[in-house]
Amino acid sequence: xxxxxxxxxxxxxxxxxxxxxxxxxxxxxxxxxxxxxxxxxxxxxxxxxxxxxxxxxxxxxxxxxxxxxxxxxxxxxxxxxxxxxxxxxxxxxxxxxxxxxxxxxxxxxxxxxxxxxxxxxxxxxxxxxxxxxxxxxxxxxxxxxxxxxxxxxxxxxxxxxxxxxx
Numbered sequence: 001x002x003x004x005x006x007x008x009x010x011x012x013x014x015x016x017x018x019x020x021x022x023x024x025x026x027x028x029x030x031x032x033x034x035x036x037x038x039x040x041x042x043x044x045x046x047x048x049x050x051x052x053x054x055x056x057x058x059x060x061x062x063x064x065x066x067x068x069x070x071x072x073x074x075x076x077x078x079x080x081x082x083x084x085x086x087x088x089x090x091x092x093x094x095x096x097x098x099x100x101x102x103x104x105x106x107x108x109x110x111x112x113x114x115x116x117x118x119x120x121x122x123x124x125x126x127x128x129x130x131x132x133x134x135x136x137x138x139x140x141x142x143x144x145x146x147x148x149x150x151x152x153x154x155x156x157x158x159x160x161x162x163x164x165x166x
Contacts, residue, residue: 071095072144072158083159090132091160093118097126097146104128106147113140135162 003011070084072095093109104122111118111133118130133142142158 069094082157083161085161085163086135087163089135089137089162091135091162092130092132094123094129095127097128100149102126102146108143108145109133110143110145111135111140112143135160137162137164 069092070086072093097107104120107120107128109118109120109130110116114134114136116134118133121129121131123129138161140160140162142160144156144158146154148154
């Protein structure tokens with residue numbers, strides 16, 4: 001039985017396509033060629049850094065974020081300092097409140113010098129902590145506002161003098 005020439009052409013074309021796909025599959029399986037996704041992922045890992053840290057004040061080698069932690073108790077008999085000096089471009093606040101019914105959700109902390117508003121986290125037992133508050137070099141006016149349970153707003157101003165860490 002003899003096949004028509006159109007059938008031979010179809011069979012040869014199909015064999016050729018299957019051969020090309022097979023060669024590509026074997027090449028991908030054993031080759032070490034980088035695909036675009038892997039290359040982009042490796043580049044992203046090598047260039048990763050916190051996006052919100054300011055460039056003007058690099059941290060000294062060996063310094064940790066614990067170095068930028070300031071204890072600031074709120075509404076306690078011993079009034080907190082109103083002016084502090086910090087090395088570096090960021091600060092975290094941690095403290096407690098002696099006020100009855102204290103809730104960290106009603107505490108607002110803003111660096112009025114650069115407009116940065118900190119996230120305030122409730123640590124339990126009348127304690128709070130902020131994320132890193134970005135500072136500008138020089139004097140930074142930090143406004144702490146708390147609305148007590150009776151609806152009255154209590155406000156304190158903290159001046160933070162940020163100096164270069166190097």
